[in-house]
Amino acid sequence: MSHLYPVPGVLLGPVAAGIRKAQRRDLLLITLPPESRVGAVFTQNRFCAAPVQVCREHLRQTTPRALIINTGCANAGTGHPGLEDARATCSAVGKALGIAPESVLPFSTGVILERLPMARLLGGVGPALSALQADQWAAAA
Numbered sequence: 001m002s003h004l005y006p007v008p009g010v011l012l013g014p015v016a017a018g019i020r021k022a023q024r025r026d027l028l029l030i031t032l033p034p035e036s037r038v039g040a041v042f043t044q045n046r047f048c049a050a051p052v053q054v055c056r057e058h059l060r061q062t063t064p065r066a067l068i069i070n071t072g073c074a075n076a077g078t079g080h081p082g083l084e085d086a087r088a089t090c091s092a093v094g095k096a097l098g099i100a101p102e103s104v105l106p107f108s109t110g111v112i113l114e115r116l117p118m119a120r121l122l123g124g125v126g127p128a129l130s131a132l133q134a135d136q137w138a139a140a141a
Contacts, residue, residue: 017124020072
């Protein structure tokens with residue numbers, strides 16, 4: 001089995017937040033050092049999910065310092081409430097890390113047409129922050 005080596009300055013915090021299933025790692029916080037450079041490729045679909053819209057906005061404003069990724073709920077097809085949820089997630093992560101919300105990129109995958117379970121997602125931010133380590137690649141996967 002091959003070993004996944006840490007990337008200098010990158011920390012990962014995978015946790016089970018109960019987004020869709022109990023006891024399953026479904027939330028991942030990744031922090032990036034200030035000198036990081038980030039590239040992104042997004043769907044060209046006009047009806048892209050809320051996290052895609054927020055990521056595009058944030059990338060136009062600043063260099064990302066954190067990624068917050070959930071599985072179980074895609075936050076797609078959720079309209080304005082989904083955008084509010086994605087932005088609230090960025091605000092919570094930004095506050096926890098002491099960075100601007102625009103420095104956080106949200107990513108979601110899973111069931112479409114359902115809103116994020118915000119209480120569970122936001123409840124997982126603190127544990128994800130506490131779990132941050134450089135060698136969590138396998139757990140994050």
